[in-house]
Amino acid sequence: MFHAPPRVLLGPGPSDVPARVLLAMAQPTIGHLDPAFLQLMDGVRDKLRTVFATNNAMTFACSGTGSAGMEAMLANLIEPGDKILIGVNGVFGGRMVDCASRCGAVVEKIERPWGQVFTQEEIIEAVDRTRPALVALVNAETSTGAHQPFSKELGEAIHSRGALLLMDCVTSLGGAPVKVDEWGVDAAFSGTQKCLSCPPGLSPMTFGPRAMERLDARKTKVQSWYLDVAMLKSYWGQERVYHHTAPINMLYALDEALNIALEEGLEARFARHRAMHELLREGLSQLGIGYVSQEGFSLPMLNAISIPEGADDLAVRKRLLTEYSIEIGAGLGAFKGKAWRIGLMGNSATKRNVALVLAALGEILGR
Amino acid sequence: MFHAPPRVLLGPGPSDVPARVLLAMAQPTIGHLDPAFLQLMDGVRDKLRTVFATNNAMTFACSGTGSAGMEAMLANLIEPGDKILIGVNGVFGGRMVDCASRCGAVVEKIERPWGQVFTQEEIIEAVDRTRPALVALVNAETSTGAHQPFSKELGEAIHSRGALLLMDCVTSLGGAPVKVDEWGVDAAFSGTQKCLSCPPGLSPMTFGPRAMERLDARKTKVQSWYLDVAMLKSYWGQERVYHHTAPINMLYALDEALNIALEEGLEARFARHRAMHELLREGLSQLGIGYVSQEGFSLPMLNAISIPEGADDLAVRKRLLTEYSIEIGAGLGAFKGKAWRIGLMGNSATKRNVALVLAALGEILGR
Numbered sequence: 158m159f160h161a162p163p164r165v166l167l168g169p170g171p172s173d174v175p176a177r178v179l180l181a182m183a184q185p186t187i188g189h190l191d192p193a194f195l196q197l198m199d200g201v202r203d204k205l206r207t208v209f210a211t212n213n214a215m216t217f218a219c220s221g222t223g224s225a226g227m228e229a230m231l232a233n234l235i236e237p238g239d240k241i242l243i244g245v246n247g248v249f250g251g252r253m254v255d256c257a258s259r260c261g262a263v264v265e266k267i268e269r270p271w272g273q274v275f276t277q278e279e280i281i282e283a284v285d286r287t288r289p290a291l292v293a294l295v296n297a298e299t300s301t302g303a304h305q306p307f308s309k310e311l312g313e314a315i316h317s318r319g320a321l322l323l324m325d326c327v328t329s330l331g332g333a334p335v336k337v338d339e340w341g342v343d344a345a346f347s348g349t350q351k352c353l354s355c356p357p358g359l360s361p362m363t364f365g366p367r368a369m370e371r372l373d374a375r376k377t378k379v380q381s382w383y384l385d386v387a388m389l390k391s392y393w394g395q396e397r398v399y400h401h402t403a404p405i406n407m408l409y410a411l412d413e414a415l416n417i418a419l420e421e422g423l424e425a426r427f428a429r430h431r432a433m434h435e436l437l438r439e440g441l442s443q444l445g446i447g448y449v450s451q452e453g454f455s456l457p458m459l460n461a462i463s464i465p466e467g468a469d470d471l472a473v474r475k476r477l478l479t480e481y482s483i484e485i486g487a488g489l490g491a492f493k494g495k496a497w498r499i500g501l502m503g504n505s506a507t508k509r510n511v512a513l514v515l516a517a518l519g520e521i522l523g524r
Numbered sequence: 525m526f527h528a529p530p531r532v533l534l535g536p537g538p539s540d541v542p543a544r545v546l547l548a549m550a551q552p553t554i555g556h557l558d559p560a561f562l563q564l565m566d567g568v569r570d571k572l573r574t575v576f577a578t579n580n581a582m583t584f585a586c587s588g589t590g591s592a593g594m595e596a597m598l599a600n601l602i603e604p605g606d607k608i609l610i611g612v613n614g615v616f617g618g619r620m621v622d623c624a625s626r627c628g629a630v631v632e633k634i635e636r637p638w639g640q641v642f643t644q645e646e647i648i649e650a651v652d653r654t655r656p657a658l659v660a661l662v663n664a665e666t667s668t669g670a671h672q673p674f675s676k677e678l679g680e681a682i683h684s685r686g687a688l689l690l691m692d693c694v695t696s697l698g699g700a701p702v703k704v705d706e707w708g709v710d711a712a713f714s715g716t717q718k719c720l721s722c723p724p725g726l727s728p729m730t731f732g733p734r735a736m737e738r739l740d741a742r743k744t745k746v747q748s749w750y751l752d753v754a755m756l757k758s759y760w761g762q763e764r765v766y767h768h769t770a771p772i773n774m775l776y777a778l779d780e781a782l783n784i785a786l787e788e789g790l791e792a793r794f795a796r797h798r799a800m801h802e803l804l805r806e807g808l809s810q811l812g813i814g815y816v817s818q819e820g821f822s823l824p825m826l827n828a829i830s831i832p833e834g835a836d837d838l839a840v841r842k843r844l845l846t847e848y849s850i851e852i853g854a855g856l857g858a859f860k861g862k863a864w865r866i867g868l869m870g871n872s873a874t875k876r877n878v879a880l881v882l883a884a885l886g887e888i889l890g891r
Contacts, residue, residue, distance in 0.1 A: 159567070159779050170769060171556070171772060173552070173553070178701075179550045179552065183550035185540070186528075187531045188533060191529075221588045224750050225588065228748060229652075237644055329657075368813050380748075383595045401590070401592075406723040407771070407774070484555045489766070
């Protein structure tokens with residue numbers, strides 16, 4: 158049997174999974190149409206609605222990782238030739254551009270230097286200029302640590318211009334406010350392995366009434382069979398029409414991860430993430446390490462920081478892993494070799510871990 | 525915490541998962557780029573090659589269930605306008621037709637009544653008539669229990685006509701011979717929850733040299749970002765380029781399920797499936813119950829049988845589940861209300877389970 162080495166997961170995800178979640182997942186597999194399993198799915202759906210702050214009927218866990226959720230969102234809502242405006246200020250906005258163009262969209266981009274966010278004014282200005290059918294923004298840019306604001310006003314402005322608002326909240330869900338209904342978000346996707354501290358393998362998703370109308374009015378079939386929300390709706394809804402075999406044990410795990418999040422309470426959970434972020438920031442500042450994300454817009458759960466002058470990126474991360482069993486993340490794309498990413502997500506966001514990573518970094522950097 | 529009820533899984537999958545697999549899966553999650561995890565992936569790949577009887581470099585586990593594997597196979601190998609010939613004699617051939625047409629293929633079908641298989645001659649005749657770029661056949665039609673023969677000669681005949689041969693072996697892999705290289709299969713996909721007795725959530729896949737050439741020669745991007753094999757190749761290969769976060773704990777589980785299969789030995793495992801199938805068939809015959817699949821072409825691991833005259837489909841299955849904790853499968857599509865599907869897959873294929881399901885059916889049917 159493979160033996161997983163002990164790790165403290167302080168990278169961009171996965172985060173440390175609580176024993177309760179691992180134990181829930183290790184229960185015997187049952188059938189995907191078993192009455193007990195269907196009841197579990199109903200519970201997962203209800204709890205996901207709470208976490209997404211939405212009443213959307215079509216709220217579910219897509220049977221793939223966060224990237225599958227991205228593709229499900231885009232493939233269902235784009236018809237060939239549709240125009241989509243995508244905010245690109247890091248890897249994950251760029252990924253949506255690639256995916257949307259594979260769905261046949263005409264892609265318009267607004268761009269910002271990596272680490273920065275978009276103002277409401279520039280988003281609305283771009284919508285007025287490009288007249289898209291869809292606007293897609295990343296709430297938590299995992300590659301840069303930047304926290305893109307959403308608001309009721311932004312959602313209303315986009316709707317009043319006839320477009321839908323789509324959101325990537327892979328890294329924020331469960332760790333910072335994600336208010337799907339209040340912000341007027343029409344479709345959103347997330348991942349399980351970030352602030353929900355569940356193993357990777359599912360993508361929590363939600364589609365609002367405007368998005369479902371758009372789906373119903375499609376003239377062409379969704380290009381993906383596996384991710385076709387019209388069919389998934391019949392499985393997750395009361396009809397229970399067989400589509401594919403759900404990843405059963407992964408859903409046991411997600412259910413328990415959601416129980417833990419809701420027992421803590423979302424507001425308390427968000428406050429804990431903010432507090433641990435501030436503690437880390439303070440300690441890093443004493444080590445002379447700053448952030449690459451725009452001031453005032455840092456993600457609490459993902460700290461993208463400058464690699465200090467003279468430090469060897471790979472060697473430091475290797476020592477953290479082998480000497481201290483700590484995983485932190487490398488820089489991605491434009492930040493490769495320039496940034497580290499320290500995640501304090503879900504179960505990993507503790508005083509113990511903040512103290513540990515600061516101590517280890519201090520020792521290795523000799524500061 | 526959700527409590528999974530005790531079940532004996534004798535349906536069309538999932539099958540009963542061994543405790544060893546559940547325990548392997550319950551180990552702490554580690555990073556998807558952790559050296560220990562990358563080593564696990566290499567092992568999984570090697571073991572999958574053995575199970576698929578192939579030397580194909582691009583052998584891996586796709587991060588979704590079997591249906592995602594189907595889509596990955598078709599989306600990567602079809603370019604818009606390509607002609608594909610698909611054998612349709614049950615639900616899963618029909619599903620490939622739907623998926624291939626969403627990929628922009630011109631779909632030609634050969635059809636057979638449900639439960640029957642195609643002869644080599646009629647497949648080759650159809651290839652000559654339609655001149656497809658791809659031929660896709662279901663090795664184990666889970667909806668009908670029919671076992672479609674593949675052979676070296678069939679593969680050669682298809683290649684000599686310039687086409688690639690694609691195979692759905694979701695239900696057969698690990699339970700009956702699947703000889704990818706010998707049969708000249710260019711791409712194949714499977715599932716984990718059938719004869720490998722791992723929870724659902726991954727799709728073992730393999731792409732041969734001809735398929736990889738076809739991929740390299742594509743003029744258009746693969747329509748799916750999530751399932752793009754060119755990118756997955758860089759993650760599963762030595763480059764280890766980040767694409768998406770693999771379902772880490774599911775891969776722990778698959779690794780251990782493969783260990784168990786290879787410890788038993790593939791030939792011994794196939795023999796066990798055949799023996800349990802014969803035992804069940806004999807017992808069913810004593811209950812006056814026959815098969816809906818063509819004589820001589822029954823799948824060993826999935827027994828599709830006629831619902832006896834006078835028996836209430838739903839009531840019998842409900843009593844099996846509630847009184848005996850046994851899950852069997854309902855009929856799908858054309859066989860809805862007409863057939864039951866008794867799976868004896870992987871860990872579920874035991875004398876104990878054969879005796880149990882026969883005893884329970886005998887009591888409920890009063891025979």
